[in-house]
Amino acid sequence: MEALAFKDDISGGAVQAANSMQLIAFSIGEQTYGVEITTVREIRAWNGATPLPNTREFVRGVINLRGTIVPIFDLRARFGEGQTSPTKNHVVVVMSVGEKWVGILVDAVSDILTVSKDDIHNVPEGNSIDTELLNGIVTHDSRMVGLIDLHAVVSGASSKLDS
Amino acid sequence: MSDLDDFKATYFDECSELLLELEEQFAAIEDGDRSSNRLNAVFRAIHSIKGGGGAFGFSGLVGFAHAYETLLDHVRDGRVELSEAVTALCIRANDIVADYVAAARDGTELAEGYGAEEKHQFDALTSGDPDLGSESMEEFDIDFVPVMVTIAGAEDELAAEPFDLAVLDDSFEAPPLSPETGHWTIRFTPHSELYARANDPLLLLRELATLGDVEVNARVDEVPALADFEPFGVYCAWEITLRSETATEATIAEVFEFVEGNCDLSIERGLVPSAEDMLDRTMEETAPSPAELIETAEVAPGAEAAPVLSFAELAESMKPALKAAAPVMPAPLKPSATASEEPEGDNDRRSGPEDRRNGVQSIRVDLDKIDRVVNMVGELVITQSMLTQQMDETLRARYQELVRGLEVLAQTTRGLQDSVMSIRAQPVKTVFSRMPRLVRELTAKTGKKIRLETIGENTEIDKTIIEQLSDPLTHMIRNSADHGIESPEKRVAAGKAEGGVIRLSAEQAGGNILIAVEDDGGGINRERVLQVARERGVVGPEQQLSDEQIDQLIFAPGFSTAAEVSDISGRGVGMDVVLSNIKKIGGSVHVKSWTGKGTRMTLRLPLTLAxxxxxxxxxxxxxxxxxxxxxxxxxxxxxxxxxxxxxxxxxxxxxxxxxxxxxxxxxxxxxxxxxxxxxxxxxxxxxxxxxxxxxxxxxxxxxxxxxxxxxxxxxxxxxxxxxxxxxxxxxxxxxxxxxxxxxxxxxxxxx
Incomplete structure (x- = not known):
């Protein structure tokens, strides 16, 4: 999967214009979400994680990424749709958020998209969890892709306190 | 980073070491040790700071250091008496020098005329001697010239050497030979049993030096050709000329009391060969053996880390200032920072020629590099323990060679780990020695009389932990000085000595280091603590706490019993910082208090973090x-x-x-x-x-x-x-x- 991603990256990157950005698109059920490709560090298959006590249900635990401990967030659970039951076919996208590295558990990585920044729309008001976790919405090939706000996704993880 | 910045960084590194040394020397001087080697060490440290400062154009620092140095010079010559007042002035001056160095390092400006009052006092004390007072400033640049060359050779350790050489002449100049004083010639030939019983001739020679002026000459005629040389053989004897009015045969013999029977000793009145003759002979006799075997070891007053000299340089520098020349084999005389300090590493002492430069050979390494090694060794240890776990009984029976190999690997890994840890280990002295200054400042601010005692400052602990210790210790000592120790009037009323004592101690206990700050003050006022805790809702109104639990409350964030916020303490930040810093490095804090008798706070720290x-x-x-x-x-x-x-x-x-x-x-x-x-x-x-x-x-x-x-x-x-x-x-x-x-x-x- 990684190799595939990189090949696309190279061919797509060559034509990248100043006003466009590349996204890695991944899916959760029928939904497609994307993050800017520059934040992605690594894509790996789900191989279990050590659960962390006293954290919210969307924190799946921690994994060992070449000697450092990286937390894994379950994106489905983060959107309030219940925990994923991960199999070997599920994918962890490791990304950098500021100084930290985090992994996001998704169903599959689907594509690399090049989109124009002008095509990014604001998230319509209404659904609070969508407005909280998305930076914007972009349409690509008549598919709607939600741009993930990573900072928002990883915040508020330890929270026995507010439950 | 330009070359000059490199030099500057080296200079500031050295300055911090020298300032620590100053702190140490004055701690001893304050305790009544007025021996001249302490003063010489102080003088050299200031001189080195001044010399480097001159080269980099830190004029404020140089000006102050120069005045200070002049005073020290007078004190050393006996023109100014080292009274309590002068000692106090010097200690203040050290702090000012430290401030100047810090300002130069951070590129900040000190207030105009900072330290002017002290400088004025120096001038007043030394004005009796105008020719030294008017010494021109240009001289410093000349002093420094060789340094640039030496540092360019990337020999950081040697960088300070030219400074030392520059002062060598005046600091060790022996008084002119005066035949009328009592002369003794002592011949001292140790046997191998002497070394086997862990005696050290250097200590004996140093003790001898306390009796009067000594000249030590090594007799190396017994040293065989290198091919016949036995690493543990004893080939060296000494001939010591002692000039002293007071020494008697009995007092000299007393020095050697503990090695009696393990050496040949003769004590004779009168001067035998002249120093020059001895020097010639030493040179002649040692010529066939490798020149590197020779290293100076200063035994006389003024003993201080002797720079390693080549033989030619040695001969040059010996002529005017010969105090002692001793070949370092078979028992390498390790020049140690101060005469009173126990030389470290007794085990290595006789383990062979390659150890002979231990005392002076070191390199500066970036901590990052060491940390990488430490981390990798950590991973190695774990991989090794994983391998061992994988060995089940059937494997063990089938692959015995493999099992043996793994056992050796385990041993080697352990050894590697220990050695790497010891690289990072440092004596807690580096952080303890900052505390006397703090106590002095607190004494001045609070008007209380406080004495700081330190114990176990050679206890070694991981460098990362040491770095994390400075803040907690500062807060704990502040707390002791501000809340613990009472005012002199109160103390006298309570039947205690007027001056309070804060004792800072370090000891190793199993896999931990215990660092304790104790004071003999009033102890924790539990009623007040509990009252404040209830007011702030830290403790519920119904809750009953044991005395011990109340004591621990002082670590709660924002907790302070001080009625008003002073610039020493009272904001309630301090003890919270102590707890969080210590927790961060895997340690714990415990406080125990005795009403009216004092408080003890103990930090329990891991030996290593890795x-x-x-x-x-x-x-x-x-x-x-x-x-x-x-x-x-x-x-x-x-x-x-x-x-x-x-x-x-x-x-x-x-x-x-x-x-x-x-x-x-x-x-x-x-x-x-x-x-x-x-x-x-x-x-x-x-x-x-x-x-x-x-x-x-x-x-x-x-x-x-x-x-x-x-x-x-x-x-x-x-x-x-x-x-x-x-x-x-x-x-x-x-x-x-x-x-x-x-x-x-x-x-x-x-x-």
Whole structure:
């Protein structure tokens, strides 16, 4: 999967214009979400994680990424749709958020998209969890892709306190 | 970074070392040690700081250091008496020099005329001698010229040497030979038993030097050709000329009292050969043996780390200032920082010629590089323990060679780990020696009389921990000075000595280092603490606390009993900082107070941060590790004696003691399907001797782990002290026993 991603990256990157950005698109059920490709560090298959006590249900635990401990967030659970039951076919996208590295558990990585920044729309008001976790919405090939706000996704993880 | 910046960085590194040395020397001088070698060391340190400062154009620093140096010169010559007042002035001057150095390093400006008053006092003290006072400033640049060349050779350690050489002439100049004073010639030929009994000729020679002026000449005619040389052989004897009015045969013999029978000793009145003759002979005799065998060892007053000189340089420098020349084999005389200090590393002492330069050979290495090595060794240790775990009985029987290889690997890894750790280990002296200044400042601010005692400052501990110690110690000493020690009037009224004592001590206790700050003040005012705690809602109105629990309240964030905020303390930040800093490095803090008698705060710190011995357990299918140092014992649940408190809380009865029970599965909100009786109790001891029984599903074994931070990519989690990576690549969480215990207390009090 990684190799595939990189090949696309190279061919797509060559034509990248100043006003466009590349996204890695991944899916959760029928939904497609994307993050800017520059934040992605690594894509790996789900191989279990050590659960962390006293954290919210969307924190799946921690994994060992070449000697450092990286937390894994379950994106489905983060959107309030219940925990994923991960199999070997599920994918962890490791990304950098500021100084930290985090992994996001998704169903599959689907594509690399090049989109124009002008095509990014604001998230319509209404659904609070969508407005909280998305930076914007972009349409690509008549598919709607939600741009993930990573900072928002990883915040508020330890929270026995507010439950 | 330009070359000049490199030099500057080196210079500031050296300055901080020299300032530490100043602090040490004056601590001894304050205690009444007025020997001239202390003064010489002080003089050299100031001179080196001044010389380097001149080269970089720190004129304020140079101006002040120069005036100070002039005073020291007068003191050394006896023109100015080293009275209490002068000592106090000098100590103040050290602080000012330190400020100047800090300002130069940070590129900040000190207030105009900073230290002018002290400078004025120097001038007043030294004005009796105008020719020295008017010494021109240009001279410093000349002093420094050789330094640039030496540093360019990237020999940091040697960088300070030219400074030393520059002062060598005036600091060691022997008074002109005066034949009318009492002369003694002592011939001292040690036998090998002398070394075997761990005696050190250097110490004897130094002691001899306290009797009067000595000249030590080594007799090396016995030294064989290198081919016949035996590393443990004894080939060196000494001939010492002692000039002293007061020495008698008996007092000289007393010096050698403990080595009697292990050496040949002759003590004769009168001067035998002249120093020049001796020098010629020494040169002649040592010529056939490798020139490097020679190293100066200063034994006379003024003993101080002797620069390593080539033989030619040695001959040059000996002529005017010969005090002692001794070949360093077979017992290498290690020049040590101060004469009174025990030379370290007695074991290496006679282990061979390659050790002869131990005392002076060192390199500066970036801590980052060492840390990388430490981390890798940590991983290696873990991989090794993983390999060992993989060996089951059938494998053991089949591949005996492999097993043997693994055993050797385990040993080597252990050795490697110990050596790497010792690179990082440093004596706590580096942080302790900053404290006298703090106490002086506090004394001045509070108007109390406080004396600081330090014990065990050679205790070694990991450098990272040392760096983290400075803030907590500062806060603890401030706290002791401000809250602990009473005003002189109160102390006298309470029947105590007027001056208070703060004792700072360090000792090793098993795998931990204990650092204690004690004072003989009034102790913690528990009523006041409790009252404030209740006012602030730290403690509920109904809650009853034991004395010990009240004492621990001083660590609560924002907690202060001070009626008003002074610039020393009272903001309530200090003790909170102590606790959080110490926790961060895996240590713990304990306070014990005796009303009217004083307070003792103890820091328990791990020896090293890199590797932790742990017990691996399983809770709800996930691996957890518990630090071995906190485990008292493990018990099968089926055999454990549980009972219920009236509140329903479970307790465990162990040897007549009731211990609170924490079921980790429940505590961590994870279900377990293991039957109660098949689970295990891990009895742990948290800080302050409080026990807590953790219930786990299974005990897997013991191993060593490298601590990994959870905060690096995530955040801290209550009840978890960190993470670690097991041999199979999975992550295990480290149980925070101390944290669990205090949470349990909170839960109880909330209920």
């Amino acid at each position: 590797v932790l011995d742990v017990m691996l357990v399983k809770v709800a299918g996930s691996p957890y590790v518990i630090p071995l140092s906190s485990i008292v014992e493990t018990i099968q649940c089926a055999r454990a004696n549980f009972s219920r408190m009236p509140t329903g809380a479970q307790v465990l009865q162990v040897r007549g003691e009731y211990v609170q029970v924490v079921d980790l599965a429940t505590r961590f909100a994870m279900g377990t399907e293991i039957e109660r009786d098949n689970r295990f109790v891990v009895l742990c001891e948290a800080e302050g001797g409080v026990k807590v029984a953790l219930i786990v599903d299974d005990i897997i074994g013991q191993q060593q782990v490298v601590i990994k931070s959870l905060e690096e990519n995530f955040q801290s989690i209550e009840g978890i002290a960190g993470g670690t990576i097991l041999g199979d690549g999975n992550v295990a969480l480290i149980v925070d026993v101390q944290g669990l215990k205090s949470q349990a207390l909170n839960h109880k009090s909330a209920a």
